[in-house]
Amino acid sequence: MKGNVLKLAAGIGITCLFLFLAYRSLGHLNFARLIHYPVHYFYVLLSVIAFGASQWFRALSWSRGMATAIPLRHMFASVCMGTGANMLLPFRIGEIVRIVTAGRAVKQYGTISVNLVLERLLDVFILALFAVSVAFFIPFEVEVQEKLRLIRDMLLAGMVVGSIGLILAMRFRQVWITSTRLPGILRKIFLLLEQVMFLQSPLAGIRTLFYLGCSWGCVYLSAVAGLTAVGIQGHVVWIASLVVIVMTNLIMLIPSAPGGIGVFQYACVYSLSLFAIPAFQVAILSVLLHLVQYAAILPLSGYYFVRDGFSVREMYRSAIRQQGKTGA
Numbered sequence: 001m002k003g004n005v006l007k008l009a010a011g012i013g014i015t016c017l018f019l020f021l022a023y024r025s026l027g028h029l030n031f032a033r034l035i036h037y038p039v040h041y042f043y044v045l046l047s048v049i050a051f052g053a054s055q056w057f058r059a060l061s062w063s064r065g066m067a068t069a070i071p072l073r074h075m076f077a078s079v080c081m082g083t084g085a086n087m088l089l090p091f092r093i094g095e096i097v098r099i100v101t102a103g104r105a106v107k108q109y110g111t112i113s114v115n116l117v118l119e120r121l122l123d124v125f126i127l128a129l130f131a132v133s134v135a136f137f138i139p140f141e142v143e144v145q146e147k148l149r150l151i152r153d154m155l156l157a158g159m160v161v162g163s164i165g166l167i168l169a170m171r172f173r174q175v176w177i178t179s180t181r182l183p184g185i186l187r188k189i190f191l192l193l194e195q196v197m198f199l200q201s202p203l204a205g206i207r208t209l210f211y212l213g214c215s216w217g218c219v220y221l222s223a224v225a226g227l228t229a230v231g232i233q234g235h236v237v238w239i240a241s242l243v244v245i246v247m248t249n250l251i252m253l254i255p256s257a258p259g260g261i262g263v264f265q266y267a268c269v270y271s272l273s274l275f276a277i278p279a280f281q282v283a284i285l286s287v288l289l290h291l292v293q294y295a296a297i298l299p300l301s302g303y304y305f306v307r308d309g310f311s312v313r314e315m316y317r318s319a320i321r322q323q324g325k326t327g328a
Helices: 002-024 031-035 041-066 072-088 093-106 109-137 142-171 173-178 184-193 202-229 235-251 261-273 279-308 312-326
Strands: none
Touching: 041 072, 041 109, 041 202, 041 279, 072 093, 072 279, 093 109, 109 142, 109 202, 109 235, 202 235, 202 279, 235 261, 261 279
16 A cells, blocks of 8 residues: 555656646746637537547457457447546556446456457557657658668567568467466466467457547547647647647656656656747647547546446455556
8 A cells, every 4th residue: 555655656746846847847937928828619618529520440359359249338338437537546557447337248258358458559659659750750860861761670670570470370370279388377378369369360350450540540639629729720730739649648658647748748848848839828739739639538437437436436446456466
């Protein structure tokens, strides 16, 4: 229990530190001007809808790809509850919420956990490719550009080689499972992978990647609409939005509480500061883009928690107990 309190305190400390760093870099701000700044609420609404649609496509990547036995509506509810929990609670509790709520439909919590890990790995690959590609729009030196191009090519090659490796592993999985030379732990892993649809069917893999791509596309459009709402125009909108979603999602890997507010604000301010955007607009956007996500997810998440009778407190306590057992 003491260790969990220390983790929570450390997370809050990280949040406060990044909030301080984010807004110190903006200098003196006229808060009266910030409050009365005209915002185009039509684009704010579009931004909220686009972010909500991204969760729908993420649910489709499961119900049409990784876990076809789970109905789409059930999976969408699970995704919303998990994302909402991650926004408000520390320790990435939302991942536990998704395993519990999605696993309830098929009673295969181990398979759901493996699918969730695969989904996150695919997210990291997509973000890494975005990150390297985005770097070409920022004026680095020629030598840096060449290194970035090499990193991007290595990532693409790694994805191709990894995909071939997975195909071969699943093609000869029966041979390895029945082999007496295979260690017991590896045999259990292969038996668990036997139940993962994403690894068994190339079509399921293609569908998963397609819907995850659509999900990230909606996140991108949400950022574009958010920047447009405060009057940012021209090609800067499209480039800055891509930089924002890459930076904010990569920095969320830093454990902070609650919900990564501090690190999100810091990444958003830093990303927008790379472009010729006035400080007061950067301050507005860093808050607006985060509020858009909360507005899109928290009402849905709260509705599904109440409808399905889940207790956030009990899930939080269960996750803490689970982390205590694993030593996480």
